[in-house]
Amino acid sequence: MSGGAQADTAGRHGFTPRARLGLTLIAGGAVANIYYNQPLLGLLVGEFGERAALWVPTASLVGYGLGILGLVPLGDTLSRRSLIIGQTLGLAVALLAAALSPNLACLALSSLVIGILASAAQQAVPFAAELAPDATRGSVVGQVMTGLLTGILLARTASGLVGAQYGWRAVFFAAAVVALGMTGIAAATLPKIPQTRPLRYRALMLSILHLVRSQPVLRRSSLSQGLLFASFNAFWATLALLVEAPPFNLTAAGAGMFGVIGVAGAFVAPLSGRFTDRRGPRPMVVAGALFVVAAFAVLWAGGAWSLIAVGLGVLLIDIGLNAALIANQTRVYALVPSARGRINTVLFTVMFVFGAFGAFAGSQAFLMAGWSGVCAVGILLAGAGFLVNVLEPRGA
Structure with missing residues (x-):
């Protein structure tokens, strides 16, 4: 079979x-x-x-x-x-x-x-x-x-x-x-x-490289999701530095409560999945990237002085990231049904690498330029993720 x-x-x-x-x-x-x-x-x-x-x-x-x-x-x-x-x-x-x-x-x-x-x-x-x-x-x-x-x-x-x-x-x-x-x-x-x-384990692992070479949709989806995840990590790696300092002066526990807001973003996943089933993955990935860009615009405009702006930014980032992730997963899982585990490995390995870069870039930006620097990095990364999808060849 x-x-x-x-x-x-x-x-x-x-x-x-x-x-x-x-x-x-x-x-x-x-x-x-x-x-x-x-x-x-x-x-x-x-x-x-x-x-x-x-x-x-x-x-x-x-x-x-x-x-x-x-x-x-x-x-x-x-x-x-x-x-x-x-x-x-x-x-x-x-x-x-x-x-x-x-x-x-x-x-x-x-x-x-x-x-x-x-x-x-x-x-x-x-x-x-x-x-x-x-x-x-x-x-x-x-x-x-x-x-x-x-x-x-x-x-x-x-x-x-x-x-x-x-x-x-x-x-x-x-x-x-x-x-x-x-x-x-x-x-x-x-x-x-x-x-x-x-398959023998060595052949199984080598076949991952073949998938990367032979599946351009997998490469694009991994790149776009990796860029969005990098922007996500740039934000979360520096959020505590923002809210534990003046004018907010929150405790570590208070900073951690912003994660609860993100739960609402997690529940957008089934909605994203249903939309993807009806309309295809590309519109949802583009919309998710725009949500993340919008989140950093809100954070840049008001995050340095308003906890409401920070909370709204958290919600928008989580909604955008999760919506794009579900759509990208649905897209790549359909490529080679017998290789979904290896496809998952490619997608999440790229995400982890980009996520580590994003955390580093966000931290460096905060040290060099403060909160505005973090938001600039986030917009650049999420904007690049948006462009990967907008510039995608028609019919791909």
């Missing part, structure tokens, strides 16, 4: 409301694990020293990138259901090890493994695309991405509340229990889809 036939069979027979809900919960629950440590850094520094603030979050994010690059492609040749079950079960063990860590080295190593296995979130998204019928693939991907994005946004809030009351180890113990729950959800809700085209 070909990869395309597998997808059709899955869409007709394997995709139930239970499977859709299961994938949504798994996507959000898995990705949350790489963000739990961020509100706990003060507690970790108090116990392990200042190096904990660098090594723990860095290890988890590096691990997640390695998981996207090294594990997600396996979904194209092995059972995604089995991979998700194995990764979430291993995640529970790694989280337990983190909770019991006697020193910083053990905690950093555990965080690296947590990040690698948390890439189960990126198995869930192409699995949803594989199971969904062609006519509703956008809305299905949108729903699962809502779970993933909500997990990112609420992980910090939940971790901060639990950590403040019960300590940082309690957060990891609770997360281990949640990971075991995800294993049970995966086993109970996800269909068994046989994979009949196994």
